[in-house]
Amino acid sequence: MHPQVVVDGAVVAPATDGQSGTTPDVPPDVPPDVPPDAASTRRSMPLVLGALYSVWAALACDAVLDISLRAEPIWQPGRGALVSLLVVWCVVLLLIGLTGRIRRALTVLAPLCLVIGAANWKRMSILEGPVVPSDLTFLEHPGFLEEMVGWRWIAVGAVVVVAVTALVHVLGRLAGRRFQPVTREHPRRRAWLVLRAVLVLVCGLALVHTTTFNRPGNLWSKLYDAAGVTWAGWDQVQNYQQNGLVGGFLYNLPAEVEPPAGYDAAAMKEIADRYTERAAQQNQHATTALAGYNVVLVLSESFSDPTKLAGLELGEDPIPHTRAVAKEQWGGESLAIGYGNGTSTMEFQALTGQAEALFDPRLSIPYQQIVPGHPDYPSAVGWFKDQGYRAVAIHAYSTMLYNRENVYENFGFDDFVHDTTMHEDAHVEHSPFISDKSTYDEVLHQIRASDKPLFAHVVTMQNHVPTQWYDDPVEVTGTSGSEAAAVGGFARGLSYTDADLPALLDGIKATGEPTVVVFFGDHFPGIFSSRTRNANSDLTMHTNPMFVWSSEGADHRALPVTNPVSFLPLALERIGAPLPPYYELLREAGIRLGALGPDGVVTRSDTVVPYADLDQRQQQVLRDLRMVQYDFSFGQRYALDEMWPGAASAGE
Known part of the structure; x- marks a missing residue:
């Protein structure tokens, strides 16, 4: 005898498998009107759709970020677009792994992309330049951000973010009714937990690896290079519009600064002595004591x-x-x-x-x-x-x-x-x-x-x-x-x-x-x-x-x-x-080279000469400039005391 089931006062015989008389093994999250042969398909649908939705979400978020660059045409994916999409997809999958729901992941990611896109659009509007990693320091000063953007735009942005977040949440819940999520009773729950752990581990490591984008051997950098990307470091607006906000942002992450060839204490001593001697010769013509003048x-x-x-x-x-x-x-x-x-x-x-x-x-x-x-x-x-x-x-x-x-x-x-x-x-x-x-x-x-x-x-x-x-x-x-x-x-x-x-x-x-x-x-x-x-x-x-x-x-x-x-x-x-030796170097560079620009030097005839086309004597002055600049900024400051005494005295 099979146990009787009473529905609305009527006795209904339970469904059997036709052989043993037992009820079919239908998971509790599948409604009773779903045929048994569709149960396994129904169980797998959340995973399949989750994968598809995650790709769609990555595409949408990447497009929002790139549209904020105000490129002409508005959005034209560059050669590195697929690599940038892969980076964003890693973010999506990481959030899915952490939250266990694509709805929750998108509820976090959608407003985040809107905020980043809005910040980039506003920066482009005000400063004609995209956001760069060092702009994160502005988050420490919300008062300054309010001054630059204004309460009106902040209020409008907040309303849009809340509206989009709510819309994503509602759509996610509607999708959840049609395709049941993996619950505690789901027979594949353990597999889903393992998959989530893998997503967090793999995507987390991949995203951490982006922070070393400018170090030799970085895999993300190699992927962009393999895609044929050309970095326009001399013009960040062009660089971002050409390679997307994600690519441009990664390019501007901290880079290791390599010393010029031949940089050491002996080389800097030689340069310092050379310009100390030239400054002494030039200063023979000095007519005024410096301290007699204010300098504004x-x-x-x-x-x-x-x-x-x-x-x-x-x-x-x-x-x-x-x-x-x-x-x-x-x-x-x-x-x-x-x-x-x-x-x-x-x-x-x-x-x-x-x-x-x-x-x-x-x-x-x-x-x-x-x-x-x-x-x-x-x-x-x-x-x-x-x-x-x-x-x-x-x-x-x-x-x-x-x-x-x-x-x-x-x-x-x-x-x-x-x-x-x-x-x-x-x-x-x-x-x-x-x-x-x-x-x-x-x-x-x-x-x-x-x-x-x-x-x-x-x-x-x-x-x-x-x-x-x-x-x-x-x-x-x-x-x-x-x-x-x-x-x-x-x-x-x-x-x-x-x-x-x-x-x-x-x-x-x-x-x-x-x-x-x-x-x-x-x-x-x-x-x-x-x-x-x-x-x-x-x-x-x-x-x-x-x-x-x-x-x-x-x-x-x-x-x-x-x-x-x-x-x-x-x-x-x-x-x-009189000039200190460092200023004598800069004076000579101004005379022999011209104005130092991103593509070369601007000469007195208002023509731009690429650095590679400078003559031998000009190349020597340029080499001295590079050596001294590195020595003062990232180097050991071997030549500082001789060439520019007292220049680093902030702590005194």
Whole structure:
């Protein structure tokens, strides 16, 4: 007799297998209306669909990340797309292994990809540059992120993330009703647990291996190479758009820095002695003691010359006073490392004399990637202090931007004056940034208040991320729409900066203290259309006005395109002060080579000569530069005390 089953008051005979009279072995997670021959298929469906869904999820997440790069066309997978997809798939499988449910994995991964994509899109919009690994340091400063992005965008982003997370969760639950998950009673539960453990182990190790992407023998790097990827380290926007956000991000992970061939104590001693002798010869012509002058280095945020751009016509010249100073004193153009970004690296070059072009391309943000790794770092700050100067940094913005607070301390500045400690914090019209006039007034205050000669490093903020903040933008023709509005507003901001320049220089003269000022723009803002950029040469888009001014009178010299590493040597030369051996090396490099750029040197005739095409004597100077730069940054600093005494004195 088989046991009776009562359903809704009626006696129903239980199903049998037709032979032994026993009930079929149907797992508890399979409904009773499912035929026995479909039970095993039904049990395997979650695993099969999980694998398919995981691939789909990886594709969707990788596409979201790449779309955030604003490439044209919007998304065009490069040669390394399959490798990048494999990296993302490893993340998906790892989360599935950890959570045991694809729904839970996607609930975590979908908002994470949205946040990363949004952060990258916003960074591209503001700075014309993608996220890099060193940007993770900004997570330590949520207040700064709020200042840069704004509460409105943060609120919108939060709503979108919550909505997408909820949608993924709901869809996952609906799919779970159709295809039952592996439960505690599932006959294959043990196999599933083993599979989860394998996923966590294999995918976890694979992802940990990505952190050594730039070390010799890395398998991920070999996969990208096998796919035919070409890394564009000289231009990170191109690099990311060409190879995807995942590939570009991996490329910018920390890299091992190899010393130049022949680097050792003896080689550095030879170089130090050579330039010590040349500096002694050059200094025979020095006419002024250095400590008799204040030295002011002014980096003017986004200060550039839009009137030189082909395809655009401005209704007025926004920088007439700057042009007049450049014609009366030493004037020319600075060589920018980037378009729309690169401010901190321009600072780094000017303060350290170390050219970004001579570092590995992956070390594109020294303030975040190089300087923090040292208890002190050789810079003009320490050297000026060794000469009896007081050193002050003035930046009209947050101390957190590009880790400046820690970097300036590392360099050895006596004081760091910023947005909350400046004596004035006025704004021009509707601009959210402190005006250049307030910044210039702070410079004058610091000169008057200092008992010692002053070395002031100044970074303005007024023209940062220019937009329509002014009621009377400059008229722009040759384009229309958003570009015309952006350029017109930017040009009006430039005109305000330019109009405040005479007051700064006249104020310096009024102090009666001899002073030399190096003024330069760091880059064009990222507001120009691809049509405008394509209509102008790469060199045109990477040069900005600069001059070296002395309070002691006019002395005109037309300067060639100049890398910031040469700014302070030029300032000392302008006032007739003696040069340390390191600055003699930089002076000679500026004369014999030109401005150091990513693809070669920019000569006095504004042509770019690849490094491989330099003659033998030029190659020797370039080799000396590479050796000294490595020695001061990653090497043993064999030559530092002789070539640049006191330059690394942050801890003193």
